[in-house]
Amino acid sequence: MFSYSVFKRVSQKTKQFVRYKHRPDHWSILRKKIHPIDKALNHMDDFYKQVFNEKWLRIRKAMLGKQKYVAVINNFGDDTEAMQSLELTGALNMRTLFSLEQGYIKEEKLKNMNNKAMDKILRLDEELEQKIQNKIEKEANESAAQEKPTASDFSLASSLEKAKFDTRRLIDIKDPLSTEALHEFLPATEIKGREDFIPESNHYKMYDPETHFSVKMEKEYDLPFPDHLNIYCYERDNKSDFDSPKRGCTDVFNYYLMDGGSILPILALDLRPGNRFLDMCSAPGGKSLLALQTFFPDVVVSNDSSLSRLNRVRSVYSQFLYDFQEKWVKTGKIRLTNRDGRIISEEEYDRILVDVPCTTDRHSLHENENNIFKPSRIKERLNLPELQKELLVNALKLVERGGIVVYSTCSLSPIQNDGVVHVALKQIWEETNMEFVVKDLSPALLQTRSVFEIAGKGLLRYGHLVLPKPSQNYGPTYFCKLQKIK
Helix, strand or coil, rough: CCCCEEEECCCCCCCEEEECCCCCCCHHHHHCCCCCCHHHHHHHHHHHHHHHHHHHHHHHHHHHHCCEEEEEECCCCHHHHHHHHHHHHHCEEHHHHHHHHHHHHHHHHHHHHHHHHHHHHHHHHHHHHHHHHHHHHHHHHHHCCCCCCHHHHHHHHHHHCCCCCHHHCCCCCCCHEEEEHHHHHCCCCCECCCCCCCCCCHHHHHHCCCCCCCCCCEEEECCCCCCCCCCEEECEEEEEECCCEEEEEEEEEEEEEEEEHHHHHHHHHCCCCCCCECCCCCCCCHHHHHHHHCCCCCCCECCCCCCHHHHHHHHHHHHHHHCHHHHHHHCEEEEEEEHHHHHCCCCCCEEEECCCCCCCCCHHHHHHHCCCCHHHHHHHHHHHHHHHHHHHHHHHEEEEEEEEEEEEEECCCHHHHHHHHHHHHCCCCCCCHCCEEEECCCHHHHHHCCCCCCHHHHHHHEEEECCEECECCCCCCEEEEEECCC
């Protein structure tokens, strides 16, 4: 379509066309403009396609689609009525789903154990039958070969044929346990038959303290779901939306809507009665509210470095907790603090959530407003990993011995996720005497498989990642659980 043109009289004899441009807010101008959401998509296509390979197209489709939410029942409102109304719409209690999945997992393990035991019995039976057959054949051959001894039977060659050898010195390349006998000999740089064997000296180079550090990993087989925590979701492929929450008799809303992946960092914290809980970067406040719904923490400290974001947390509390100021703030049950999480130092906590500022991948694909991919925020975006690392390092120093820190983001970026955890642990190892164990929750997260798709461990070393998918569009959510042991 051509822009509107008019004739302009230049003189009495000549006329020329003058083309007037559209206004900056005209649809044709806006369509050609490269927006922050376009830059975000280009960045993710270039970066994440290399990370997730063929899975990226499915993840991309989900992230560009409609996000799904879960409903966290507010125990300080009309909770029973809210649960009944949600169940009438077909919503399911997530705790029930996890419990059912645990039962299925136990049945699968029992079945696998029985199958393995039967396979072992059959294999041993076959081996025994083969040994008996070999023994029969050997005895028959020896009987047929028996003859009167001759002079050659007493020769040196004949004696060597019948001599017994020390088989401990033989190396069986098919049996890795046979290499245990190597300690009886002088160090060697090459083993005959195993020319690709790596000399021990080369192994020590891999553990050079200047380039590597020890990270303890420990599997966890349970993901506790507090009895008082009720979270509702819709089954896979059910794209129903929850209605907006309503106020009840106490004038607070009956449930809180949030991304389903966001509940897993709180469950990973394994909150216990009497805990002192710090939500280091708490805005908008959903995870702090979720922690309160367990009834476990004695104190919840909701901190944020931005006063405007902290006011959002205050607003959430006011909408979901009756007598918020009198009952919660003045009694010290809830503390709202406006501090830089990197310099908090005056007290220790049992549980710390470090839900750091990140590229917020899903938001960056849908909203131009306040988008981290805006040209004016390039420096801020590039500095994110350093900020994230500093926040996590300080949390690791703050948490008391035996306490738990959970680091989380809403990004797919391996740099902001496992990368930050790695450099933070390295700094702690270099600068302090503290020791941490990284909890591998893979076995425990099997119970969530009917609700979430968790990325395979081949993509991650330390943490876990909820992958968005069209049938259950939660996430992305990354989380890593670390426990202080010294």
